[in-house]
Amino acid sequence: MISDDLMGDVWPTVQPGRATSDYARVTLAGSAPCEVRSWQELCLTLTVGRFGFDDTGxxxxxxxxxHDGGALQSHxxxxxxxxxxxSSTGVRIAVHCESxxxxxxDKAVRFEVVGGALKPGDKVFVTIGDRSGGAPGFRMQTFCESAFEMRVAVDPCATGFFVPLEERIAIPVVPxxxxxxxxxxxTARRVGTMIGVGIVGEDLWGNASDRVEGPLVLRSTGPALIPPVRIDWVPGARSHKIEHPLDVPGTYRFALLDGTGATLAEGAPLxxxxAEQTFWADLHGxxxxxxxxxxxxxxxTFARDIAFVDACAHQANDFQIKDAFWDKINTTTRAFNDxxxxxxxxxxxxxxxTAVGGDHNVYFRDEGRPIIRSSHAMIEDRHRLETDANDLAALYAALAQEDCVLFAHVGGRPANLAAAxxxxxxxxxxxxxxxGTFEWMIHDSFRLGHRVGVVCSSDGHKGRPGASYPGAASFGALGGLTCFRADALDRDSLFDAIRRRNHYGTTGSRLHLDVRMAFDKPAEIFHRDPATGADPYGTCNRANMGxxxxxxADMATVNISVSAGSPILSVDLFTASQIVATFRSYTFDDLGNRLRILCNGAEYRGRGRxxxxxxxxxxxxxxxxxxxxxxWWNPERPLLHEGxxxxxxxxxxxxxxxxxxxxxxxxxxxxHVATNIVEGMLDLADLGVEPRILDGGGLERxxxxxxxxxxLETTEMTVSxxxxxxxxxxxxxxxxxxxxxxHVAWSSPIYVIR
Structure with missing residues (x-):
């Protein structure tokens, strides 16, 4: 469990006595691991301390x-x-499931003493997922957790202030x-590089399983012969990695086979x-x-050993980061950087x-730099309050001399690009x-004249950076990834790629994407935005991504290359916010009897989207x-063939x-499509290559x-x-x-300026 010294929560500063052990003790019957989404009955016993519990306390x-487990109810x-x-004495305990x-x-149940009082030594027995009335139990969450904690806080004197007990109860949740x-x-490495291939078996909810059984074989195809590798899975391990050097140029593909030779999974083309290398990252969680x-x-550890990303960063909300945890973040990133x-x-x-700037991710090249918070909303220690930057302009001013970069983010507080x-x-x-997906961010940037690149991340809260599934609660999409095109896997090279916008983002797939422009006459090429006063890098007839x-010139040629692990549906080429060409691997004559029907969009840009x-x-x-x-990330949401x-x-x-x-x-x-948002009927003969749209209002619903x-079979496309x-x-x-x-991928734009 997380130490209280590091934990970003706030509790009342007043309490009846000196020690929480004077108020109550709590125990949990059993601590055996529980499988995700299993039904459980959890029994807690609270023993009243020396103050007793007053009526309505x-x-x-x-x-x-x-937590995305079952919604607790008491009716x-x-x-x-x-x-x-x-209670052990018969005094009534009312149960209030608070929203x-x-x-x-965030999710609380309040237990109220009603019509009496409890004296020291009396007990209250709580059953979460009580099966005595025929109920199946309590539905566990969809994700693994080393310590699923039920935090107990008490109000013995009926003041309305609940003080957390020092005793903390938790159980492991396993895949x-x-x-x-x-x-x-x-997806792209240099000749002679040692290549690592990771293998993961996921459960229904996307957790890396520790219940893998063999035999398994990794097979490869490519210009160099690599013998099939039999995988000896370590019992209890949640992943396996095979390393092999590749000295012959070309494209390689890896496939995982079971004992019968059937293909279980295939990796992205390598x-x-x-040429330039690519490195995959999830920099936000x-x-x-x-x-x-x-x-x-x-x-x-998950990012490195289970998601197998090349780079990772941690992005806690600043108003919850205690100074001790900021020190811990820096110590940990230094220790893991290899x-x-x-x-x-x-x-x-x-x-x-949002009104004063909204969420922005701040990344430092090195440890030891000060944290400039937006506020101290959940930090009791106020001694650094004067260093806060309450709006975006103030943040830019405070970071002006720092070796850092910022990404605009849409989370609970969508970034306000126009603020500064x-x-x-x-x-x-x-x-x-x-x-979710927020393509409007790049369109807003164009309208504002900002020259920015595209990144995708998870902002995962469930402990799975690089492989972040949404679960069954408020998140709605698989976490994204960013591919950095760089000379080497080190901080300097990745920071250089970030500042050159030499990267692209995906909704979680690891496809290879290259976009270049060729000019009829030499052009000045900038790596940094000339709006900063930067000089051109040189003069060339070609520009790379970002x-x-x-x-x-009046015209230019755009060269696009895509190589994916799944067949390519379409490649849209934009100038600013206008699609100027769409490329597909098929024509109308290739269409069959398959229809793709999709729900799209959001309510609006904010938290309740x-x-x-x-x-x-x-x-x-x-x-x-x-x-x-x-x-269809939530397998419990109905998708039923009813006739x-x-x-x-x-x-x-x-x-x-x-x-x-x-x-x-x-x-x-x-x-005929009939939904709570929009309804319409179309003749099947009228459907073709281009999607037909039933507009549902809102934000592109x-x-x-x-x-x-x-x-479809085409996984590689090269077009000009x-x-x-x-x-x-x-x-x-x-x-x-x-x-x-x-899946979807977006390149960072090449900006042609006059």
């Missing part, structure tokens, strides 16, 4: 904000998640059996050459010291309200995280002969999209429908296109890639 049991003994309490506690102990497999390998789970050490293998950065999330901008510091906007080119969809799709004539979920031509569903979107592919026996008649080929450059101002040129498995 009592205690609270609180769970963390991240129906026969229903799931029933919680009960009784909101306080950060980070289920593997139901799917992942092969995780680099390009071995003497939190641990249990603030509003996440598990310790910061467990956080970085250049050439795993790079870490110290940093934090500056978490001001410093091109020396804010180098990127985050388009995707567990919170670079800024000053050109007098989540859109809940309920609806049905009905086909008048054809029968549904197959159905495949797309981005020959009907599908019923419930879904959630937070700016991203989810849905399903349906295979029909024939393409005749109509399709919509149902989209399109036909696809029955089978001539684009016209704007006469005045900047021409940002960038690419969005969509793949069959539901």
């Amino acid at each position: 009592g205690f609270r049991i609180s769970l963390r904000f991240t 129906d003994p026969g229903a799931a998640n029933y919680i009960s309490a009784r 909101h506690g306080f950060r980070p102990w 289920g059996p593997p139901v799917r497999w992942k092969v995780i390998n680099p 390009a071995i050459s003497n 939190q641990s249990g010291e603030t509003v996440g789970i598990n310790s910061i050490e467990e956080y970085f 250049e050439g293998r795993f790079v870490t950065f110290p940093g934090y999330e500056w978490s001001a309200n 901008h410093d091109p020396r510091l804010r180098t990127a906007v985050e388009l995707h995280s567990d919170w 670079e800024i080119a000053r050109s007098a 989540q859109t809940l969809w309920t609806g049905a799709v009905t086909f008048s004539d054809p029968e549904v002969v197959g159905m495949t979920p797309i981005n 020959p031509g009907k599908i019923r569903f419930e879904a959630v979107t937070t700016g991203n999209f989810c849905g399903f592919d349906v295979a029909l026996d024939r393409l005749e008649g109509t399709v 919509a149902i989209s429908m399109q036909r696809l080929p029955d089978r 296109h001539r684009v016209r450059l704007f006469d005045d101002g900047d021409t940002p040129v960038w690419v969005r890639v969509r793949t069959e498995d539901g």
Whole structure:
């Protein structure tokens, strides 16, 4: 459990006596590990201390904000998640399941002494998931946790102030059996590099399972012969890694096979050459010291050894970071930084309200730098209050001499890009995280004249940086990843890539993306924004991803290369916010009887953006002969084939999209979509390559429908296109890639300036 010295929570500063042991003691019957999403009955006993408990006094049991287990209730003994309490003396204990506690102990149950009092030594017996009335128990959360804590605080004198007990009770939550497999390998490395290939078996909710059984074999294809590798899985391990040098240039692919030779999973294509390398990172997430789970050490260990990312950073909300935890963040990033293998950065999330700037991620190149908070909202120690930067302009001023960069983020407090901008510091906007997809961030940046790159991260709160699944609560998307194109895996090279915007983001896939521009006449090339006073790097007829080119030309050629682990659906080429070309690996003549039906969008940009969809799709004539979920991250949300031509569903979107592919026996008649947001009917004969949209208002809320080929196989595309450059101002040129498995990637723009 997290030490109180590091924990970013705040409790009353007044209490009846000197020690919490005077108020009560609490014990938990048993501490055996519980499997994720299992049904449990947890029994707690609270023994009243020397002050007794007065009438209307009592205690609270609180769970963390991240908890996505069953919603506790006290009104129906026969229903799931029933919680009960009784006293040893017969005095009534009323149970109040409160809708909101306080950060980070967001989910609380209050136990109130009613119609009497409890004397020292009396006991209260609490059963979470009480099965005595026929209920199945308490539904556990969807994610693993080394110490699932139930924090107990008491109010013996009926003052309304609840003081936490020093005794803390917790149980481990462990993964289920593997139901799917992942092969995780680099995507671009130099000749002679030692290549690490990670293997993970995930349970139904995306947790790395420790219940793997063999035999398993890793097979590769490519220009160099690598014999199949039999995997001797260590019992209880949650991952396995195989390392092998590759000395022959070319493209390699890795596949995991079971004992029968059947393919369980395939990795992304790996390009071995003497060109630029790529490194995958999740630079945004939190641990249990603030509003996440598990310790910061467990956080970085997961990123390195289970998610197999190359780089990672920690981003706690600044107003929860005690000075002791800021020291701990710096100590931990220094300890985990292992250049050439795993790079870490110290940093934090500056978490001001949106009106004065909104969330921004701050990354330092080195440890030992001061934290400049947005406020002391949850920090009792006020001695550094005068160092706070309460708005974005003040933050830029405070960091002006620091060796750091900032990314704009959309979380609980969406970044306000218009509040202030410093091109020396804010180098990127985050388009995707567990919170959803926010492509509007890059469009807003263009309108404001900001020259920024694109990143994607998880902002994971569930202890899984680099492999962050949303679970069953407030998050709606799989966490994203950023691919940095750099010379080496070290802090200097990655910081250089960040400041050059030489990176792209994805919704979690590890596809390879290259975007370059060729000019008819030499252009001045800038690595840093010339708005900062930077000089050009040189003169060249070519610009790479993220670079800024000053050109007098009217036209330029854009060269795009994509290599993915899933077939490519489309490649959209943009100038600023306008799509100027879309490339696909198929034409209308290739379309089959497969339809893709998606829910898209959000309510609005702020904290309550989540859109809940309920609806049905009905086909008048054809029968549904197959159905495949797309981005259906919560397996408990209904997606039901209810008859020959009907599908019923419930879904959630937070700016991203989810849905399903349906295979029909024939393409005749109509399709009727009826949801709580929008309704419409279309002739199946009218569906083609381009999606048809049923507009649902809000922030790009919509149902989209399109036909696809029955089978797609193209995983590599190389295309070129001539684009016209704007006469005045900047021409940002960038690419969005969509793949069959539901993933999206965005390149950082190349900015052509006049």
